[in-house]
Amino acid sequence: MNVSHDLGIWVAALLTLFVFSFLYKDNPLYKFAEHLFVGVSAGYYIVLNFWTVVMPNLIDPLVRTFTGVDPVTHAKVVQVGGPFAGSIGDYRAWFLIPGILGVLLFVRLIGRGEWLSRWPLAVIIGVYAGLKTTGFAHGDLVAQVQASLQPLWTGDLWTSFNAIVFTVGLVTSLLFFFYSREHKGALGVAARTGIVFLMVSFGAGYGYTVMSRLSLLIGRFQFLIEDWLGIK
Amino acid sequence: MNLSALEKLDRRWLFLLMGLLTLIPMFFPLGLAVKPTAPVIAFHDTIAKLPNGARILFAADFDPGSRPEMVPMMKTALRQLFDKRCRVVVTCLWQGGSGIVDETLEAVVAEYRAKGVELVYGRDYVDLGFKAGNEAVMVLMGAGFVSAFPQDQRANATASLPIMREIRDYSTVDLLVNIGAGYPGTKEWVQQVNSRFHLPMVAGCTAVSTPEFYPYLQSGQLKGLLGGMAGAAEYERLRNEKGSATRGMDAQSLAHVFVALCIVAGNVVHRAKPKGGRA
Numbered sequence: 001m002n003v004s005h006d007l008g009i010w011v012a013a014l015l016t017l018f019v020f021s022f023l024y025k026d027n028p029l030y031k032f033a034e035h036l037f038v039g040v041s042a043g044y045y046i047v048l049n050f051w052t053v054v055m056p057n058l059i060d061p062l063v064r065t066f067t068g069v070d071p072v073t074h075a076k077v078v079q080v081g082g083p084f085a086g087s088i089g090d091y092r093a094w095f096l097i098p099g100i101l102g103v104l105l106f107v108r109l110i111g112r113g114e115w116l117s118r119w120p121l122a123v124i125i126g127v128y129a130g131l132k133t134t135g136f137a138h139g140d141l142v143a144q145v146q147a148s149l150q151p152l153w154t155g156d157l158w159t160s161f162n163a164i165v166f167t168v169g170l171v172t173s174l175l176f177f178f179y180s181r182e183h184k185g186a187l188g189v190a191a192r193t194g195i196v197f198l199m200v201s202f203g204a205g206y207g208y209t210v211m212s213r214l215s216l217l218i219g220r221f222q223f224l225i226e227d228w229l230g231i232k
Numbered sequence: 233m234n235l236s237a238l239e240k241l242d243r244r245w246l247f248l249l250m251g252l253l254t255l256i257p258m259f260f261p262l263g264l265a266v267k268p269t270a271p272v273i274a275f276h277d278t279i280a281k282l283p284n285g286a287r288i289l290f291a292a293d294f295d296p297g298s299r300p301e302m303v304p305m306m307k308t309a310l311r312q313l314f315d316k317r318c319r320v321v322v323t324c325l326w327q328g329g330s331g332i333v334d335e336t337l338e339a340v341v342a343e344y345r346a347k348g349v350e351l352v353y354g355r356d357y358v359d360l361g362f363k364a365g366n367e368a369v370m371v372l373m374g375a376g377f378v379s380a381f382p383q384d385q386r387a388n389a390t391a392s393l394p395i396m397r398e399i400r401d402y403s404t405v406d407l408l409v410n411i412g413a414g415y416p417g418t419k420e421w422v423q424q425v426n427s428r429f430h431l432p433m434v435a436g437c438t439a440v441s442t443p444e445f446y447p448y449l450q451s452g453q454l455k456g457l458l459g460g461m462a463g464a465a466e467y468e469r470l471r472n473e474k475g476s477a478t479r480g481m482d483a484q485s486l487a488h489v490f491v492a493l494c495i496v497a498g499n500v501v502h503r504a505k506p507k508g509g510r511a
Contacts, residue, residue: 023247048327053364056383072387131367135423139453143427147451166450205443207488208460212301212440214487215461217254218480219300225258 002230013228016220058099065093169197235504238497246494253490257482264485266478271449272466275434275456278407279312286406287399288313288320289431291421292336294413295328298438303336304477305436305464306411310340312471313409314349320357321377321399325369325416330362334385353386354393361385366416370424376401402429411436418445422453436463 004010018033063071065083070076079085083093101120108117148170150163175187176194183191225231268276282288290310294302313320322337324330337359341351351357360381363369372380377400378391390396399405408431412418418435426433432455437445439460448454458467461484464477 023251024244045327052327052330052362057364072383073389127368131371131424135367135420135427138427139419139423143451143453144447147447201443208439208442210488210491211460211462211484212438214254214484215300215439215480216297217487218258218461218483219476221255221258221483222300222476222480231259 004228004230009228013224016224020220058095058102061092061095062099065095168193173197235501238501239505250487250490253486254483257486258479261479262482262486264482266462266465266469266481268466268470269463271446271457271459272463272470273456274449275436275458275463276312276467276470278432278434278455279309279316279409282316282318282406284316284318286316286318287404288318289399289402289405289408290320290322291325291408291410291412292322292333293325293329293417294332294411295326296332297328298413299332300476300480301438301460301464302411302413302436303332304461304475305458305467306333306336307340307475308464308467308471308473309409309411309436310337311343311473314340314344314351314356317356319355319395319399321395321405322357322359323373323381324360324362325366326413327362327364330359330385334359334361354388355395358390358393358395359385360390367420367424370416370420371428374402374425374429402431405431407431408433409436410434412441413438414441417441418448418454422448426453436467439463 004013015033015036018029021027022030060071063069064077065079068077068079085092101123104116105120106117107113148166150166152160152163152167154160154163172190172194174194175190176183176198178187178191181187290313292302292306310320322333324333337357341353341357344351360377361384363381365372369380378396381390384390384393402425408421408425410418410421410433412421412435418437418441421433421435425431433453434456435445435448435454436458437460439462442457442459442463445454445457445459449457458464461477461480464475465481468475468478
């Protein structure tokens with residue numbers, strides 16, 4: 001046993017134990033850890049956002065454009081074709097437009113002129129709707145439909161069995177979500193079969209979720225035992 | 233047998249049992265078998281089949297919240313890639329993740345240094361760090377990695393790095409390796425890059441998102457898949473490593489058996505109750 005002398009590890013270990021103490025019952029130590037986490041996270045992400053999003057993507061390019069000096073390296077920047085030339089890479093004065101749109105998002109906090117915040121929102125929603133739609137069409141719709149059309153008899157008993165189970169599961173699960181007719185007769189049988197397949201998928205999902213959550217617990221225990229207490 | 237006692241059981245006993253079942257195997261390992269499954273073997277073999285010196289885009293999209301699942305698989309994947317002298321470009325689209333991704337990368341590089349193998353930053357590997365924009369960054373990278381990431385994690389101009397002259401955009405990449413814990417992650421890389429740019433791809437993800445990605449594996453969009461800590465442990469087994477995922481699998485297995493028993497017991501107690509007593 002070789003207990004850590006690192007203050008950071010001690011803080012992390014004690015906060016971990018404070019959080020675990022909630023499993024016994026709610027208590028001031030847990031509340032302290034909870035509030036500390038919320039406050040530190042909020043502060044950390046605000047600072048992180050400023051230095052990893054606003055500065056490199058907006059302020060630095062604008063400073064480079066209008067001063068001709070790189071704010072990171074302090075080197076002179078050669079600008080051909082003026083600040084609005086698209087050929088000069090990331091230091092384009094065009095960043096003024098997303099900059100203004102970004103500021104307009106905060107107009108919501110002021111009562112009057114709240115409607116102005118809809119413009120940047122419209123741009124965000126429009127761009128992401130376009131990206132998502134084409135991405136989904138490429139990656140999911142076409143590719144998945146194509147992959148679903150498989151031969152039921154492949155010459156190999158096991159793969160053929162898999163293909164049949166897959167096709168039955170696909171068709172019956174889809175039929176379960178067909179609500180234009182009452183689930184009676186053949187449709188009822190198919191829908192009930194579909195439920196079985198859906199239940200199996202929910203069960204698999206639950207099992208994997210348990211695994212994920214246990215992994216976090218195991219990770220914390222490994223931290224306490226190996227990093228904090230130094231037991232290898 | 234009086235099952236009503238079970239119904240009134242203080243759940244803290246279950247927490248205690250779960251804690252002990254997770255903790256004890258860490259002190260007294262049971263050595264339960266870890267057998268690699270087909271998706272993990274496919275992940276391993278896809279990398280194994282790459283030529284030496286292949287060009288890799290390594291998208292590490294996670295933060296410290298998913299460390300126990302993501303870090304072991306990232307380390308093992310990097311070791312397999314560096315063993316083949318692959319050149320690796322690492323990116324991160326998770327704001328809180330660039331620190332842990334860089335730390336993991338450097339930990340693996342330090343292992344090689346300790347073995348006398350010098351991996352040179354900027355020539356053999358580079359960490360481009362975090363870039364905000366999710367899918368927009370993925371699409372932008374199609375026009376050139378340098379334009380999407382003008383600076384790397386260490387504030388070097390990426391255009392000045394030798395590795396970036398060879399690995400310029402998706403057409404110059406042999407394989408995309410994604411270790412992703414959620415959004416943006418495997419799904420977005422499949423939708424925006426694998427499908428549009430036809431870039432071969434393998435992925436490692438958290439267990440909770442694994443079922444969502446099996447269709448991509450079945451359709452061949454993903455060449456291999458590591459699912460959670462179990463996937464990481466199977467991968468370590470294939471590489472003959474004994475990392476933190478393997479060490480955690482005994483606890484994982486025991487805890488799963490316990491959860492299954494609790495579900496069975498809960499159902500038995502519920503069924504045994506008089507009908508009038510049911511909610």
